[in-house]
Amino acid sequence: xxxxxxxxxxxxxxxxxxxxxxxxxxxxxxxxxxxxxxxxxxxxxxxxxxxxxxxxxxxxxxxxxxxxxxxxxxxxxxxxxxxxxxxxxxxxxxxxxxxxxxxxxxxxxxxxxxxxxxxxxxxxxxxxxxxxxxxxxxxxxxxxxxxxxxxxxxxxxxxxxxxxxxxxxxxxxxxxxxxxxxxxxxxxxxxxxxxxxxxxxxxxxxxxxxxxxxxxxxxxxxxxxxxxxxxxxxxxxxxxxxxxxxxxxxxxxxxxxxxxxxxxxxxxxxxxxxxxxxxxxxxxxxxxxxxxxxxxxxxxxxxxxxxxxxxxxxxxxxxxxxxxxxxxxxxxxxxxxxxxxxxxxxxxxxxxxxxxxxxxxxxxxxxxxxxxxxxxxxxxxxxxxxxxxxxxxxxxxxxxxxxxxxxxxxxxxxxxxxxxxxxxxxxxxxxxxxxxxxxxxxxxxxxxxxxxxxxxxxxxxxxxxxxxxxxxxxxxxxxxxxxxxxxxxxxxxxxxxxxxxxxxxxxxxxxxxxxxxxxxxxxxxxxxxxxxxxxxxxxxxxxxxxxxxxxxxxxxxxxxxxxxxxxxxxxxxxxxxxxxxxxxxxxxxxxxxxxxxxxxxxxxxxxxxxxxxxxxxxxxxxxxxxxxxxxxxxxxxxxxxxxxxxxxxxxxxxxxxxxxxxxxxxxxxxxxxxxxxxxxxxxxxxxxxxxxxxxxxxxxxxxxxxxxxxxxxxxxxxxxxxxxxxxxxxxxxxxxxxxxxxxxxxxxxxxxxxxxxxxxxxxxxxxxxxxxxxxxxxxxxxxxxxxxxxxxxxxxxxxxxxxxx
Amino acid sequence: xxxxxxxxxxxxxxxxxxxxxxxxxxxxxxxxxxxxxxxxxxxxxxxxxxxxxxxxxxxxxxxxxxxxxxxxxxxxxxxxxxxxxxxxxxxxxxxxxxxxxxxxxxxxxxxxxxxxxxxxxxxxxxxxxxxxxxxxxxxxxxxxxxxxxxxxxxxxxxxxxxxxxxxxxxxxxxxxxxxxxxxxxxxxxxxx
Numbered sequence: 001x002x003x004x005x006x007x008x009x010x011x012x013x014x015x016x017x018x019x020x021x022x023x024x025x026x027x028x029x030x031x032x033x034x035x036x037x038x039x040x041x042x043x044x045x046x047x048x049x050x051x052x053x054x055x056x057x058x059x060x061x062x063x064x065x066x067x068x069x070x071x072x073x074x075x076x077x078x079x080x081x082x083x084x085x086x087x088x089x090x091x092x093x094x095x096x097x098x099x100x101x102x103x104x105x106x107x108x109x110x111x112x113x114x115x116x117x118x119x120x121x122x123x124x125x126x127x128x129x130x131x132x133x134x135x136x137x138x139x140x141x142x143x144x145x146x147x148x149x150x151x152x153x154x155x156x157x158x159x160x161x162x163x164x165x166x167x168x169x170x171x172x173x174x175x176x177x178x179x180x181x182x183x184x185x186x187x188x189x190x191x192x193x194x195x196x197x198x199x200x201x202x203x204x205x206x207x208x209x210x211x212x213x214x215x216x217x218x219x220x221x222x223x224x225x226x227x228x229x230x231x232x233x234x235x236x237x238x239x240x241x242x243x244x245x246x247x248x249x250x251x252x253x254x255x256x257x258x259x260x261x262x263x264x265x266x267x268x269x270x271x272x273x274x275x276x277x278x279x280x281x282x283x284x285x286x287x288x289x290x291x292x293x294x295x296x297x298x299x300x301x302x303x304x305x306x307x308x309x310x311x312x313x314x315x316x317x318x319x320x321x322x323x324x325x326x327x328x329x330x331x332x333x334x335x336x337x338x339x340x341x342x343x344x345x346x347x348x349x350x351x352x353x354x355x356x357x358x359x360x361x362x363x364x365x366x367x368x369x370x371x372x373x374x375x376x377x378x379x380x381x382x383x384x385x386x387x388x389x390x391x392x393x394x395x396x397x398x399x400x401x402x403x404x405x406x407x408x409x410x411x412x413x414x415x416x417x418x419x420x421x422x423x424x425x426x427x428x429x430x431x432x433x434x435x436x437x438x439x440x441x442x443x444x445x446x447x448x449x450x451x452x453x454x455x456x457x458x459x460x461x462x463x464x465x466x467x468x469x470x471x472x473x474x475x476x477x478x479x480x481x482x483x484x485x486x487x488x489x490x491x492x493x494x495x496x497x498x499x500x501x502x503x504x505x506x507x508x509x510x511x512x513x514x515x516x517x518x519x520x521x522x523x524x525x526x527x528x529x530x531x532x533x534x535x536x537x538x539x540x541x542x543x544x545x546x547x548x549x550x551x552x553x554x555x556x557x558x559x560x561x562x563x564x565x566x567x568x569x570x571x572x573x574x575x576x577x578x579x580x581x582x583x584x585x586x587x588x589x590x591x592x593x594x595x596x597x598x599x600x601x602x603x604x605x606x607x608x609x610x611x612x613x614x615x616x617x618x619x620x621x622x623x624x625x626x627x628x629x630x631x632x633x634x635x636x637x638x639x640x641x642x643x644x645x646x647x648x649x650x651x652x653x654x655x656x657x658x659x660x661x662x663x664x665x666x667x668x669x670x671x672x673x674x675x676x677x678x679x680x681x682x683x684x685x686x687x688x689x690x691x692x693x694x695x696x697x698x699x700x701x702x703x704x705x706x707x708x709x710x711x712x713x714x715x716x717x718x719x720x721x722x723x724x725x726x727x728x729x730x731x732x733x734x735x736x737x738x739x740x741x742x743x744x745x746x747x748x749x750x751x752x753x754x755x756x757x758x759x760x761x762x763x764x765x766x767x768x769x770x771x772x773x774x775x776x777x778x779x780x781x782x783x784x785x786x787x788x789x790x791x792x793x794x795x796x797x798x799x800x801x802x803x804x805x
Numbered sequence: 806x807x808x809x810x811x812x813x814x815x816x817x818x819x820x821x822x823x824x825x826x827x828x829x830x831x832x833x834x835x836x837x838x839x840x841x842x843x844x845x846x847x848x849x850x851x852x853x854x855x856x857x858x859x860x861x862x863x864x865x866x867x868x869x870x871x872x873x874x875x876x877x878x879x880x881x882x883x884x885x886x887x888x889x890x891x892x893x894x895x896x897x898x899x900x901x902x903x904x905x906x907x908x909x910x911x912x913x914x915x916x917x918x919x920x921x922x923x924x925x926x927x928x929x930x931x932x933x934x935x936x937x938x939x940x941x942x943x944x945x946x947x948x949x950x951x952x953x954x955x956x957x958x959x960x961x962x963x964x965x966x967x968x969x970x971x972x973x974x975x976x977x978x979x980x981x982x983x984x985x986x987x988x989x990x991x992x993x994x995x996x997x
Binding site: 460524 | 843871904
C-alpha cells in the first residue's frame with residue numbers, strides 16, 4: 001500500500017468524521033482554512049497554489065503554509081494543490097460549516113506538466129437562482145429511502161406519493177414532467193409523466209445531490225418549469241488508491257432493510273474505476289393501527305464507471321441498471337365509484353392480510369438501463385469542449401388483479417428507449433466571464449405491448465428533440481455577478497394510436513383531426529397524430545453580495561414545455577385507481593414566467609434565508625376530476641387534462657442558530673398558493689404549508705455524537721378545487737364524491753442519532769439510529785394518492801451502519 | 806511532447822467516430838414504420854342478460870349492453886316487459902363479451918371460477934326479494950340462478966352486482982363481501 005493511498009484514506013476519514021449538521025443547505029458563506037505541510041517533515045510549504053476545481057478561485061499558501069477560501073457552500077469540493085517542487089494533489093474536502101483541513105504534499109518529487117483535473121460540479125450551476133444541495137450525511141441518512149424522501153429535507157421541496165415507496169419530488173408546488181432529473185449528467189427519461197411513476201434512480205449511486213428551484217439552468221433543458229434535480233457522483237481523486245464504503249440499513253416498519261456498497265480504484269495517471277451496488281428488501285408496511293397489505297418493495301441497483309481524467313482531455317463510460325418491484329396497496333384496488341365512495345367513508349381499508357414479504361397484485365415492475373459515454377478536451381486559451389452520448393431503456397410493467405389465463409399478464413407494458421447526443425463548448429479563458437454554448441439531439445421510441453389484452457393507455461410513438469442554447473456568467477463587479485441564457489427546443493411527436501369510434505367522436509376529433517386517421521377498423525380507428533413544438537426559453541439574473549454576510553439573488557426565467565404523451569394521449573381506465581384518464585390532442589405547450597428572489601444572511605452563529613417566488617404559467621396543464629362515465633361495471637370518475645392560466649405564489653423561509661458549540665436549532669417554513677386564474681379556483685395537488693424545526697446536539701469530543709429531534713408540522717390544505725357530484729348506482733342518487741377534500745393537519749416527531757468509531761487509521765464505522773413518526777401518530781397526507789384508503793406510515797425504527805475503508 | 810500530441814489526436818478521432826456511430830447503430834434497428842396491432846381486449850363483459858321465467862306469466866328479459874366498454878357511451882338498458890304482481894320468477898344470468906365475433910360466453914368463466922365470484926341482489930319497491938338458487942363448489946351462494954319475488958303492482962328496482970374475489974362466505978352485503986366489482990347495474994321494472 002502506497003503512502004499516497006493511506007494519505008487518501010486519512011483524508012477520507014476526516015471527511016466522514018466531520019460533524020454533521022442538519023440540513024440547512026444554502027450555506028454559501030463557509031470558510032475553509034487549510035494548512036499545507038511537507039509530507040516528510042511537516043514543514044509548512046510557502047507558495048503552493050490551491051484551486052477549487054471547476055472554479056476560477058485560486059489562492060496561494062503563506063509563510064505558515066496556510067490559505068483560506070471564503071464564501072463556500074456546504075458540500076464536497078475538490079481542491080487541486082500544486083507546488084513548484086511537489087507532485088500536485090487532488091483532495092476532496094467536505095465543507096460542513098467553517099472547516100479546517102490539513103494537507104500534506106510530497107515535497108522533493110518534481111514532476112512537470114502535472115495537470116489540473118476537471119471539476120466535478122458541487123458549485124452552483126447558476127449564480128442567480130435558488131439552489132440547494134444535500135450534504136453527504138443527509139444522503140447517507142436516507143440511503144434506505146428514496147430520492148424523493150431525501151429531497152424533502154430541502155426547504156420548498158415536497159413529494160407526491162403513491163404510498164410510501166412511490167415518491168415523486170415536488171419543487172415549489174410542481175412535479176412530474178416539470179422537473180428534470182440529471183443522473184450523472186444524463187437527463188432521466190423514465191416515463192415521469194405518470195403520478196404513480198417514481199424516478200428510477202438509486203439514491204446510493206450518485207450521492208452529490210442538489211436542486212435548482214426553477215428553470216434557470218438552461219443547459220439541462222428549457223422545460224424545467226418546476227426545477228432540476230442534479231445527482232452527480234462524488235469526486236474521485238487522481239491518486240493511486242483503493243477505497244470503498246458499505247452501508248447497511250434495517251427498518252422495523254416493513255421488517256427489512258437495504259445494503260449498498262461501493263468500491264473505487266484510482267490511479268495517479270487519472271484512470272479510475274468505480275463499482276457500486278444496492279439491494280433493498282422490505283415487506284408490508286404498517287400504519288399505527290393496521291397492516292398496509294401489499295406494500296412491500298424490492299430494489300436492485302448497480303452502477304459501473306470507468307474513466308480517465310487529465311487536464312487536456314478525459315473520458316468516462318458509465319452504465320447503471322436500476323430495477324424495482326413495488327407492491328401497490330391491495331385496498332386501493334377498487335372497482336367503481338361506489339367502491340371509491342365506500343373507501344373514502346370507511347375508517348379502515350377493506351383488505352388487511354397477514355404480514356408478508358411477497359409482492360402480490362397490484363404491483364409495478366420497472367427496470368431502467370442507462371449508458372453514457374463522454375469525452376472532453378481543453379483548448380489552450382479558449383476553453384473546454386465536451387461531447388456525450390447516452391442511451392436509456394425504461395421497461396415498465398404494471399400488474400392488476402386479473403383472472404384466468406391473464407392472471408400473470410401485465411395490464412400495462414411499456415418500453416421507452418432514448419438516445420441522446422449532446423455537445424457543448426465552454427469559454428472560460430477570460431477571468432470573470434464564462435460562456436457556454438451547446439447542442440442536443442434526441443430520439444425516443446415508445447412501444448406499448450399489445451399482448452397485455454388491455455387497451456393501451458399510452459400509444460406507440462417516436463419523439464424527436466433538437467435543442468441549442470447559450471448561457472453566460474459575468475462578474476460585473478467584485479460583489480455582483482450577472483448571468484443569463486437563451487435556449488431553443490424543437491420537439492416532434494409522431495404517435496400511432498387507436499381510438500374507439502365513440503371516443504373519437506365524443507372529443508370532436510372527427511371534426512378537428514380527421515386527417516390523422518390512417519385506418520378504420522370498424523369499432524376503432526388507427527390514427528397517426530404528428531405534432532411539432534417550437535419552444536424558446538430564456539433566463540437572466542444577478543447575485544449581489546451586500547456585505548460580508550448578506551447575499552441577494554434575483555432571477556427571472558421564461559420557460560416552455562411541450563406536452564408529454566400522457567397529457568396528449570391518455571385514454572383509458574386505470575383499474576387500480578378506478579378512474580378514467582383522458583388526454584387531449586389539442587393541448588399545446590405551457591409557458592411559465594418565474595420571478596424568484598432571495599435574501600440570505602450567513603455567519604457561524606446564525607443565518608437566515610427568505611426566498612419568495614411568483615410563477616405565472618400560461619396554458620398550465622393539469623389533471624383533475626371532471627365528470628363521471630358509466631360502464632357496465634358501474635360509474636367511474638373521469639380525470640381529464642385541461643389547460644388554464646395559473647399562478648403559483650410562494651415563499652421558503654429558513655433560519656438557523658448555533659446557540660453553543662453543541663446546540664443548534666434549525667427552522668424551515670414553506671408555503672405555496674396555487675390559483676387557477678381562468679376559473680378563479682384553487683389548483684389541485686398544491687402542497688400544504690409546512691413548518692419544520694430541529695434541535696441538534698453534537699459532541700465532537702465524544703465519538704462525534706449527534707442527536708437531533710425533528711418536528712414536522714404540516715398544515716391542512718384549505719385551498720382545493722371543489723368536489724364533484726356523481727350518480728351512485730348503489731345508492732340510486734347523486735352524491736358528492738369527496739375526492740378533493742384534503743385531510744387534517746398533522747404533526748410528526750423524529751429522532752436521529754449517530755456515533756462514530758475509528759477502527760483503524762483508515763477505517764471508520766458510523767452507527768446511527770433513526771425513529772420516524774416517534775409518537776405513532778395517525779395521519780393522512782394531501783399529496784398521498786392512497787389517502788382515500790389508509791392512514792400513512794406508523795412508527796419506524798431504523799438502524800444504519802456505515803463502514804468506510 | 807510531440808508524440809504525445811499525436812497520440813492524443815488519434816485517440817480523439819477514434820472517440821469522436823465511436824460516439825457518432827453508436828446512435829446510428831441503435832436507431833437503425835428500430836421498427837417504427839410498421840403500424841401497431843390492435844389490442845384484443847380480454848375478460849371484458851359487455852352484456853348481461855337476465856331471463857326471468859314464471860309459469861303462467863310471460864318471460865321477461867332485462868339487458869345491459871355496453872359495447873364501447875370503458876368508452877364514453879353509457880350502457881344501454883332494456884327491459885322487455887312488465888312483471889306480474891305477487892309472482893315468483895326464476896332468474897338466470899348470461900354474460901357475454903360482444904367485442905369479439907362470435908361473442909365470448911363469460912358465464913362459463915364465472916361457473917369455472919365460482920368460488921371467486923358472487924352476484925348480489927338488491928331489490929326495492931314492488932320487487933320484494935331475491936334468493937340464491939345455486940351454490941359454488943364450497944356450498945356458498947353464487948347467483949347465476951336465483952328466484953325473484955314480486956309484491957303488489959307498482960314500480961320496483963333490481964340491482965345486480967357481480968363481485969370478483971369477494972370474501973366467501975359473507976353476510977350477503979356488499980360491504981362485508983368486499984372484492985372488485987365486475988358488474989353493477991340497476992334495472993327499473995314495472996309490476997302489474
